[in-house]
Amino acid sequence: MLIPQVTALTPRCAEPTLPGTWKLAAGRAITLEPREPGILKVAHGRLWATFEGPHAGRLNESGDHFMGTGEQVRIAPGQRMVVEAWNEGCPAYFSWDPLPAPAPVRRTAADVAQPLSELRLAVVYGAHAASRLASGLAQIAWQSVFGPRVSHEEHMCTRHGALN
Numbered sequence: 001m002l003i004p005q006v007t008a009l010t011p012r013c014a015e016p017t018l019p020g021t022w023k024l025a026a027g028r029a030i031t032l033e034p035r036e037p038g039i040l041k042v043a044h045g046r047l048w049a050t051f052e053g054p055h056a057g058r059l060n061e062s063g064d065h066f067m068g069t070g071e072q073v074r075i076a077p078g079q080r081m082v083v084e085a086w087n088e089g090c091p092a093y094f095s096w097d098p099l100p101a102p103a104p105v106r107r108t109a110a111d112v113a114q115p116l117s118e119l120r121l122a123v124v125y126g127a128h129a130a131s132r133l134a135s136g137l138a139q140i141a142w143q144s145v146f147g148p149r150v151s152h153e154e155h156m157c158t159r160h161g162a163l164n
């Protein structure tokens with residue numbers, strides 16, 4: 001009579017049929033290292049997922065994640081993760097879905113017209129400022145060599161004694 005009592009206490013696994021999922025037997029582990037970003041989602045059971053380190057942050061950010069049915073985690077390209085079934089002798093089912101690639105952005109001539117117009121305006125203003133700077137520097141150099149610049153009228157007035 002002891003044997004039926006023992007078998008009644010052992011957990012029984014309800015093995016569902018879950019199309020589109022991977023089955024991971026109890027006590028088994030696999031390593032995932034995707035080439036593209038994706039999402040690992042638990043379809044049935046529990047998983048113990050460990051991200052490869054180094055890990056930063058508080059103590060609970062060690063890289064270990066215990067996940068139940070419906071929970072998911074995002075995995076980046078090249079990131080290594082070890083996944084193990086974490087059920088009492090029962091398999092776990094999970095899915096791996098790659099994230100869709102972003103659509104390429106199409107550029108048109110209108111996308112270039114406004115920045116080109118702004119660049120043209122900046123070049124014109126820059127050239128004008130550079131010519132005024134060169135003119136001012138030339139005047140300073142001229143005055144330092146030949147003295148202050150005097151107009152013909154001022155020269156004639158000074159000569160005739162009107163400006164003293």
